Amino acid sequence: MKKVKDKLNPSKILVLGFAIVILIGTFLLRLPIATEDGKGLTFLNALFTATSATCVTGLIVVDTADTFSTFGEVVILILIQVGGLGFMTFGTFLFMLLGKKITLKERLLLKESINVTTLEETGILVKRILLFTAIAEILGGIILSIRFSFDMTVGKAIYYGFFHAISNFNNAGFDLMGNFRSLTSYENDPIVVLTICFLITIGGLGFIVINELYEYHQTHRLTMHTKVVLTTTVILTVGATLLIMLFEYGNEKTLDPLSLQGKGLGAIFQAITPRTAGANTLPLNELTHATLFLTIFLMYIGAGSGSTAGGIKITTFAVLVATVWSQMKGKEDVELFKRRIVVETILKALSVAMSGLAIVVFVTFILSITEKKHDFIVYLFEATSAFGTVGLSMGLTPELSTIGRIIIIVTMFAGRLGPLTIGFAISKKRKQQAYQHPKGNIMIG
Numbered sequence: 001m002k003k004v005k006d007k008l009n010p011s012k013i014l015v016l017g018f019a020i021v022i023l024i025g026t027f028l029l030r031l032p033i034a035t036e037d038g039k040g041l042t043f044l045n046a047l048f049t050a051t052s053a054t055c056v057t058g059l060i061v062v063d064t065a066d067t068f069s070t071f072g073e074v075v076i077l078i079l080i081q082v083g084g085l086g087f088m089t090f091g092t093f094l095f096m097l098l099g100k101k102i103t104l105k106e107r108l109l110l111k112e113s114i115n116v117t118t119l120e121e122t123g124i125l126v127k128r129i130l131l132f133t134a135i136a137e138i139l140g141g142i143i144l145s146i147r148f149s150f151d152m153t154v155g156k157a158i159y160y161g162f163f164h165a166i167s168n169f170n171n172a173g174f175d176l177m178g179n180f181r182s183l184t185s186y187e188n189d190p191i192v193v194l195t196i197c198f199l200i201t202i203g204g205l206g207f208i209v210i211n212e213l214y215e216y217h218q219t220h221r222l223t224m225h226t227k228v229v230l231t232t233t234v235i236l237t238v239g240a241t242l243l244i245m246l247f248e249y250g251n252e253k254t255l256d257p258l259s260l261q262g263k264g265l266g267a268i269f270q271a272i273t274p275r276t277a278g279a280n281t282l283p284l285n286e287l288t289h290a291t292l293f294l295t296i297f298l299m300y301i302g303a304g305s306g307s308t309a310g311g312i313k314i315t316t317f318a319v320l321v322a323t324v325w326s327q328m329k330g331k332e333d334v335e336l337f338k339r340r341i342v343v344e345t346i347l348k349a350l351s352v353a354m355s356g357l358a359i360v361v362f363v364t365f366i367l368s369i370t371e372k373k374h375d376f377i378v379y380l381f382e383a384t385s386a387f388g389t390v391g392l393s394m395g396l397t398p399e400l401s402t403i404g405r406i407i408i409i410v411t412m413f414a415g416r417l418g419p420l421t422i423g424f425a426i427s428k429k430r431k432q433q434a435y436q437h438p439k440g441n442i443m444i445g
Contacts, residue, residue: 022050028075051409052412059393060391066178085129145157163176168196171200171309187266236298253286275311300357300360319334363411364379370403386408
């Protein structure tokens with residue numbers, strides 16, 4: 001037994017832990033009590049939904065509101081919360097409540113789970129993660145509940161308000177609006193749009209960034225990581241908003257019929273939701289190809305490391321851009337905010353980006369074979385959405401074949417954990433090389 005435990009490194013335990021949570025969710029969603037018709041879901045549909053919820057993706061083969069009972073919806077919500085924060089965060093919190101000491105191995109697992117670089121003050125960090133989460137979700141839930149109370153009964157408004165607050169803070173994208181509509185009914189509503197944009201953005205920054213912002217009044221300093229995340233987030237959000245406004249301004253099926261306020265709300269929501277929430281206020285099938293391609297680009301990038309979001313992460317993107325810029329300027333060092341990026345970080349960023357790109361290309365290729373009724377951009381959009389754990393779909397998900405659904409399930413799982421985590425989990429322990437081969441030169445470009 002001891003040998004088995006020794007072989008389970010943090011990456012393997014994370015992969016196994018997420019798989020167990022998904023299987024438990026699958027079992028619960030198969031129960032007759034989980035659906036409105038009292039028949040439960042088929043195994044594949046239950047597995048797809050449980051994976052989408054645990055991996056905080058939001059892709060759905062059946063409409064959440066029309067298919068699931070309150071029990072089923074609550075199961076999905078719990079899976080979203082556990083998947084968004086990470087089961088190790090909850091496990092550590094339970095250990096603390098029981099008064100048990102957090103061992104070094106558990107600290108290593110938590111470090112891997114939330115993607116932090118040190119083991120210091122793990123207990124304090126876990127408490128703050130849960131506190132930040134509770135504040136954001138409660139505040140968002142109250143605001144949305146008050147707004148929804150004008151459209152439905154108070155009890156239903158509270159349920160809807162907190163469901164959508166939890167779903168969007170965790171960047172999951174599940175909704176209860178029915179008929180696969182997402183939030184298109186509230187495209188011109190500033191309270192709903194801005195509240196959900198705030199929840200998505202905060203959830204996507206990463207808990208390390210939020211913690212640093214919380215401590216800023218004492219430390220008066222921000223690490224390079226936080227500066228990169230905040231700066232890149234602003235640049236991508238503002239830039240994408242302006243481009244979407246440009247691409248869709250005259251589109252009669254999206255922004256054109258809306259007021260100036262509605263156009264702004266629609267553009268900013270469509271700029272934020274691909275990183276990586278999955279809700280939408282504009283009909284995706286009616287967007288211009290330029291906007292769709294921009295959305296695919298944003299879904300691939302994702303949001304901050306150690307957050308509830310997916311994608312290759314904006315820090316990876318920033319490091320790659322900085323590397324290219326340094327090469328173009330003929331500089332030997334790669335620098336960000338007057339700090340030199342070490343070679344190991346650059347290589348890891350390149351590995352993450354290339355692994356993600358390989359997954360998207362492979363899944364797009366498979367979908368283009370198994371699903372034959374759509375344009376190529378639909379397959380690329382679906383593959384990127386699954387890898388980035390976004391949840392946006394141009395309508396392909398409910399029509400997926402059995403093979404297509406299995407492929408998307410695996411892609412969502414890989415996207416949530418990250419290709420490198422899965423790679424470390426299935427690979428053998430690295431051995432130190434006893435010798436090195438002579439250097440060789442290859443012509444590039």
